[in-house]
Amino acid sequence: MYKEPKLTVVGAGPGDVELITLKAIKALKDADVVLYDALVDTELLEYASRAEHIFVGKRKGCYSYQQEQINELIVSRARTHGHVVRLKGGDPFVFGRGAEEMEHAAAHGLEVEMVPGISSCLSVAASQNIPVTKRGSSESFWVITGTTKEHRLSNDVRLAAKSSATVVILMGMSKLPQIVELFKKEGKSRTPIAIIQNGTRVDEKIGIGTIDSIEKEVERQDLANPAIIIIGEVVKHRNIVKELVFRSSAVETSIRA
Known part of the structure; x- marks a missing residue:
């Protein structure tokens, strides 16, 4: 079934997998693609078992994707797959570039939503x-x-x-x-x-x-x-x-x- 292209920026919380919100879990279960960061416990990806999982974080200064590439990936995957969840540690609006990614997605015609996380x-x-x-x-x-x-x-x-x-x-x-x-x-x-x-x-x-x-x-x-x-x-x-x-x-x- 065709889905309208959508980005949901989701806060995963500070690290403990039990500190993710119920609304975040609901978004993950609905996701077609999950782009996740290095500080996200991969156990949380089990909530998105039917989705494509793409690691886009950095470890010790090594970037798997630059920010511009992540922005492009959000838009392209939303157009081909439907619902993209951008899973970020803590709260994406606290030094998390969540706002920048939402602006880029909205400028390219995607529906956007934000699910706050428990900030570290x-x-x-x-x-x-x-x-x-x-x-x-x-x-x-x-x-x-x-x-x-x-x-x-x-x-x-x-x-x-x-x-x-x-x-x-x-x-x-x-x-x-x-x-x-x-x-x-x-x-x-x-x-x-x-x-x-x-x-x-x-x-x-x-x-x-x-x-x-x-x-x-x-x-x-x-x-x-x-x-x-x-x-x-x-x-x-x-x-x-x-x-x-x-x-x-x-x-x-x-x-x-």
Whole structure:
């Protein structure tokens, strides 16, 4: 049966396959073609068992397709197959080029739809009991790309370092020394920082420290991309919860004894 050419941009969530939405699963089941990225767990492709699966992501800077080629593939496959699902990690509207791909598809006459995903900028921190806002600690948060399209550190990091907000930096590991230096210049050497690699996945790794100590912790644990950097007093909440749970368990054990 002929289908009108359509693109649905779908957020796959931060990595854990259970964190994809029901609406995203519905889109995958209806797909004729799925174009998926490197950060997408391929287990999710089982929801699109009758569709053609095409890997269009990048690994360690190696591109299987350039962005222009992906745009062309979306249009050509939609015209020949029908419903194309562009499956992207996290939320496609948070540094995901989802908006660019939708614009290209719409300009070529495709019906377009967006299914939001759970963004890593919030969920990865939350999965480690780190809230991005907390009453008395942080009234707001910044979400910043660590590397601009010119491959430079975003100037927004410099502005964020002057604030009292929680700062969440995506794609920033290669710029960590510069980030650390900016916060030190603002007198924030003792500010807590967490770096979470492969957040919500089985191979997740986390490093906790301060602006002063985090580079040594990164070296010790060999932390690298894909990782999220979280800077601010809210990072302390993780240990606060651990301590409260430990004390509660100790009291309960004592009562039972």
